[in-house]
Structure formats: C-alpha cells, structure tokens
Amino acid sequence: MNAPQPRAATLGRDRATEQVLSAERLSFAYAKSGTTFEDVSIGIGRREIVCLLGGSGCGKSTLLRVLAGLETARAGTVSFLGQPLNHPHPRSALVFQQASLLPWLNVFDNASFGLDFKHQPAIEASARKARVREALAAVGLAGREQAWPAELSGGQTQRVALARALAREPELLFADEPFSALDAITRAEMQRLLVEVVHRWHAAVLLVTHDIDEAILVADRILLMAGKPGHIHRQWAVDIPHPREDHAEAVTTLRMQILAALRATTEGAAPTLAAAPAPTPTPTHS
Amino acid sequence: MRMFAPLILPVFGLGLAGALWAVATLLLATDTPILANFAPVEALRAFLRLVADPLMWEHIGVSLQRVAVGLVVALAVGVPMGILTGVSRAFAQTTTPLFQFLRMISPLSWMPIAVMVLGVGDAPVYFLLAFAAVWPILLNTSAGVAQLDRNWLMLARSLSATRFETIFRVVLPGIVAHILSGVRLAIGIIWIILVPAEMLGVSAGLGYFILDARDRLAYPDLMAAILIIGALGFALDYAARWLYQHWLHKR
Ligand SMILES: Nc1ncnc2c1ncn2[C@@H]1O[C@H](COP(=O)(O)OP(=O)(O)O)[C@@H](O)[C@H]1O
Ligand SMILES: [Mg+2]
Numbered sequence: 001m002n003a004p005q006p007r008a009a010t011l012g013r014d015r016a017t018e019q020v021l022s023a024e025r026l027s028f029a030y031a032k033s034g035t036t037f038e039d040v041s042i043g044i045g046r047r048e049i050v051c052l053l054g055g056s057g058c059g060k061s062t063l064l065r066v067l068a069g070l071e072t073a074r075a076g077t078v079s080f081l082g083q084p085l086n087h088p089h090p091r092s093a094l095v096f097q098q099a100s101l102l103p104w105l106n107v108f109d110n111a112s113f114g115l116d117f118k119h120q121p122a123i124e125a126s127a128r129k130a131r132v133r134e135a136l137a138a139v140g141l142a143g144r145e146q147a148w149p150a151e152l153s154g155g156q157t158q159r160v161a162l163a164r165a166l167a168r169e170p171e172l173l174f175a176d177e178p179f180s181a182l183d184a185i186t187r188a189e190m191q192r193l194l195v196e197v198v199h200r201w202h203a204a205v206l207l208v209t210h211d212i213d214e215a216i217l218v219a220d221r222i223l224l225m226a227g228k229p230g231h232i233h234r235q236w237a238v239d240i241p242h243p244r245e246d247h248a249e250a251v252t253t254l255r256m257q258i259l260a261a262l263r264a265t266t267e268g269a270a271p272t273l274a275a276a277p278a279p280t281p282t283p284t285h286s
Numbered sequence: 287m288r289m290f291a292p293l294i295l296p297v298f299g300l301g302l303a304g305a306l307w308a309v310a311t312l313l314l315a316t317d318t319p320i321l322a323n324f325a326p327v328e329a330l331r332a333f334l335r336l337v338a339d340p341l342m343w344e345h346i347g348v349s350l351q352r353v354a355v356g357l358v359v360a361l362a363v364g365v366p367m368g369i370l371t372g373v374s375r376a377f378a379q380t381t382t383p384l385f386q387f388l389r390m391i392s393p394l395s396w397m398p399i400a401v402m403v404l405g406v407g408d409a410p411v412y413f414l415l416a417f418a419a420v421w422p423i424l425l426n427t428s429a430g431v432a433q434l435d436r437n438w439l440m441l442a443r444s445l446s447a448t449r450f451e452t453i454f455r456v457v458l459p460g461i462v463a464h465i466l467s468g469v470r471l472a473i474g475i476i477w478i479i480l481v482p483a484e485m486l487g488v489s490a491g492l493g494y495f496i497l498d499a500r501d502r503l504a505y506p507d508l509m510a511a512i513l514i515i516g517a518l519g520f521a522l523d524y525a526a527r528w529l530y531q532h533w534l535h536k537r
Binding site: 087090093098102104113114119 | 446
C-alpha cells in the first residue's frame with residue numbers, strides 16, 4: 001500500500017508539465033442515485049485527441065462535465081495545466097450535441113459570446129474581433145457573420161458552435177457527441193474539419209462519442225468506458241496516419257478489436273467471459 | 287382590387303354594427319327623445335370636432351402617459367419577480383398562492399384604499415394600473431424562465447458567467463418573447479382599468495372626459511369619447527402585437 005504511492009505522485013508531477021489535463025481516481029454519483037463512475041484516471045497530453053467511447057448511459061457525459069469543471073467529483077482530483085480545477089477553466093471550451101446558439105445574436109456575436117465575460121482573460125475589442133473572424137473563416141463561415149442562427153443548416157450551426165469554442169483559443173476542447181445530430185455526410189465533413197482545426201489551433205480534444213468509426217477516424221487515443229458504475233475498461237493508441245479513410249485495413253483491424261472488447265463488456269461479469277475467445281492479444285488495461 | 291379583399295368582411299362587420307347602432311337609437315328615441323343625442327351621426331360629428339380640438343389631445347396624452355407609467359412600473363416589478371419565481375423553487379412556493387389570490391381581486395376594489403393611502407391625484411391611478419398589469423407580466427416571465435434552453439445555462443456556466451451576466455446576457459434576452467406577450471395582455475388590462483380609474487379625483491384623461499361630458503349633458507361628446515377609447519385601444523394592441531411579431535421575425 002505504501003510503496004507505490006510516492007511513485008504515483010512523482011509520476012503525476014512530471015506529467016503535469018506536459019499534460020493539459022490529468023484526473024486521478026475520480027468517482028461521481030448524482031444525488032439519490034448509485035455511483036455513476038468510479039476510480040477513473042485520465043491524462044490528456046498537449047494537442048492530443050482523446051476519444052471517450054462507450055454505450056449510452058455509461059456516464060460519458062457526466063465524466064466530461066466533471067473533467068470540464070461543471071460538476072464536482074465525489075472523490076479524486078482534476079488538474080488543468082498543473083493547477084487543481086474548481087471551475088470551468090478559461091483555456092477550455094465546450095461543444096455539445098446541440099449547437100445551442102443564442103437565437104437573438106447573429107453568427108458573429110454567437111461566435112464571440114462570452115469572450116468579454118468577467119472571469120475570462122481580458123482581450124482588446126479589436127483582437128477579439130480578429131480572433132472571431134479567424135475562427136469563423138476556419139470553419140468555413142467567412143461571409144456569413146451577419147446571418148441569424150435560424151437561417152443556418154444543422155451542420156452550419158454546429159460550425160458556429162465550433163468557432164465559438166475556437167475563438168477562446170482553448171488549450172483543451174471538450175466535445176460531447178458534437179456530430180451525432182447530423183446526417184452521415186455532414187458528420188464526415190465535420191469530423192475532418194475538427195481534426196484539421198484543432199491541429200491548427202494546437203488544441204487538445206476530449207471527444208465523447210458512441211460511434212466507433214468516429215473514434216477511429218479522429219482519435220490519437222481511444223478510451224473505452226463501460227460497466228456499472230462506469231470505468232475505463234480498455235484503451236488503444238491509434239497511430240494510423242491521417243486521412244484514415246486511406247488505411248482501410250488498419251482501420252478495420254482496430255474496429256474489430258474494439259467491437260470484441262465492447263462485446264466482452266456487455267456480456268459483463270458473466271462466467272462465460274473466461275471461456276470467451278480473446279481475439280486481441282495486445283490489450284492495454286488502464 | 288384584390289389588395290382590399292381581406293378588408294371587405296371586417297369593414298362590412300363594422301358597418302353592420304354602425305347600422306344597428308343607428309336603428310337602435312332611432313327606435314329608442316321615439317319613446318325617449320333625449321336618446322337621439324346618442325345617434326351615430328351626432329357622435330361622428332362630435333368625433334370630428336374633438337379630434338381637431340387640442341384640449342382633447344391633452345386628455346389623450348394624459349391617459350397615454352398613465353398607461354406608460356403603469357406599464358413601466360408593472361414591468362419593473364413583474365419581470366424581476368417573474369425571474370425570481372422561475373429561478374428559485376422556494377420563492378415560487380412561497381409566493382404562488384399569494385399571487386394567485388391577489389390576481390383574482392379586481393384591481394378597482396383597491397380604489398378607496400389607494401386614495402386613502404396615496405392621496406387624490408395621479409398616484410392612486412398609477413397604482414391601480416400597475417397592480418392590474420403586473421400579473422400577466424409576472425406569470426409570462428416565470429413561464430419563459432421555465433422554458434429556457436438548459437444548454438444556454440450550461441453554456442453560461444462553462445464560461446464561468448457571473449449571476450449578473452447569466453441574467454442579462456442569457457436569461458433576459460431568452461425570455462423577451464414571453465415578456466412581450468405579457469406586455470400585450472397587460473396593455474389590454476390597463477386600457478380597460480384606465481377609464482374607471484380616471485373617474486376618481488383626477489381632472490384630466492379619457493375617463494374624466496366621459497364623466498365631464500355626462501355632467502355637461504354633451505351626449506354626442508360622450509359617444510365620441512367611447513369611439514376614441516376603442517380606436518386607441520385597438521391601436522395600442524396593434525402596436526404591442528407588431529412589437530411581438532417583429533421580435534419573433536428577427537430571431
Ligand atoms: N442530471 C442527472 N441527474 C441524475 N442522473 C443523471 C443525470 N444525468 C445523467 N444521469 C444518469 O447518469 C447516468 C450516466 O448518464 P450520462 O453521463 O449522460 O451517460 P452517457 O453520456 O454515457 O450516455 C445515466 O444512468 C443517467 O440516467
Ligand atoms: Mg451523453
């Protein structure tokens with residue numbers, strides 16, 4: 001019990017310098033209900049795209065909100081750029097499944113919303129404008145600054161939401177199933193766009209999704225969350241080069257591995273688990 | 287020609303009402319000759335004279351100013367209370383029965399008390415109008431807060447918005463449509479309460495003018511004042527509806 005502790009502590013400190021976010025042994029429960037997740041530790045490196053994959057209801061969104069500082073964990077710690085996190089950090093940004101644009105503001109004002117709030121780092125008005133223009137151009141909405149949200153398609157509103165996040169020049173972007181409400185073609189476009197812009201912005205991403213293909217297409221690392229209470233079941237480092245559509249074989253292999261792991265989690269702690277064939281010889285248990 | 291088609295039925299309806307009015311005064315005047323003064327032709331003549339009379343416009347101005355003051359006071363009280371009701375469960379539970387109780391009392395019942403406490407003059411009129419108008423504004427505001435998109439509030443929280451920023455940058459703009467429909471109802475109520483409220487202790491305004499016309503036995507003036515009240519009320523409601531539609535379209 002005593003021996004591994006100092007080691008873990010120094011490991012955490014070393015990592016703090018290269019990691020945007022590190023969470024140790026988090027657990028969480030909503031009032032009047034059982035534990036949502038337990039003993040979850042996650043580190044996200046600078047510029048790393050991490051996908052949190054899992055079936056619906058396993059606690060992904062809740063974990064994301066805890067990591068973003070919107071909810072407080074019952075146990076464990078979250079640190080952002082080496083500092084303990086109590087509130088949403090000004091250098092983090094969120095994108096949700098619904099774009100949630102404010103319908104009384106035009107596209108430009110939506111994308112710059114919140115940049116002048118009291119707890120945000122002060123930026124001059126001219127710099128703020130430049131930032132917002134750049135973000136809107138990056139998501140392909142240059143020239144639509146004066147449009148109203150009601151005039152945009154679903155994909156375009158989600159682009160504005162992404163620009164709103166980028167305008168904050170985030171160190172870490174939290175995205176909770178940002179593309180699940182979109183049609184398949186728009187979704188594929190947006191996945192490509194996301195990878196492109198976060199690379200340009202030097203941002204790290206925590207992307208929550210229940211879509212295996214989405215995770216494989218964008219992630220540097222995939223965390224599989226499962227169980228009740230939820231925990232990180234397995235993880236995979238993905239080093240297939242972009243664009244990944246061009247590496248069908250590697251993608252398919254990984255896809256099969258993840259599917260097999262998912263099947264194992266749904267079969268749960270049933271005794272058949274031991275008897276089930278283990279298709280993947282290189283599991284990295286977290 | 288086609289442009290005026292939607293006006294045909296409304297104009298016919300109004301014309302029919304005018305005709306009924308003329309026939310009724312004609313029949314009644316055979317028994318009670320004084321009622322001939324209430325005929326539409328007399329009223330129309332008085333109407334044309336009054337709208338050219340600056341004194342009449344002073345009465346109208348005084349009345350409209352009272353409407354404005356009543357509405358502003360009702361907004362100043364109703365919107366914050368409505369937001370509090372929508373935000374705080376405890377506040378809502380504490381106040382709902384009280385509000386429902388007060389709402390059902392005709393504002394005019396407070397008239398004697400208002401005059402005793404606030405004295406004769408404009409103050410009790412303002413009080414009665416605001417008291418009548420506050421309920422639709424309050425109830426619509428709290429309904430608006432309850433229907434706010436939860437994601438907007440989450441967005442505000444993710445930006446570490448202060449309470450002030452959340453209310454002024456998210457909640458208030460998010461419920462403008464609800465407040466405006468409350469305002470429209472409030473204007474309707476104020477306009478109805480205005481005339482009786484102006485019948486006590488004031489010396490200007492449309493309600494005062496009605497009593498004054500009665501005392502002067504100027505019955506055509508009285509009928510003309512009724513026409514003016516109706517027309518102004520119609521215009522006010524139209525303006526409120528336009529404001530509401532305009533806001534919806536802008537979104
Ligand atoms: N605000 C809440 N209050 C109580 N329980 C909640 C709340 N939000 C989610 N839950 C419950 O917590 C569990 C995890 O939910 P969630 O984090 O949304 O899962 P996921 O995003 O993986 O679908 C679910 O069983 C859900 O019903
Ligand atoms: Mg979710």
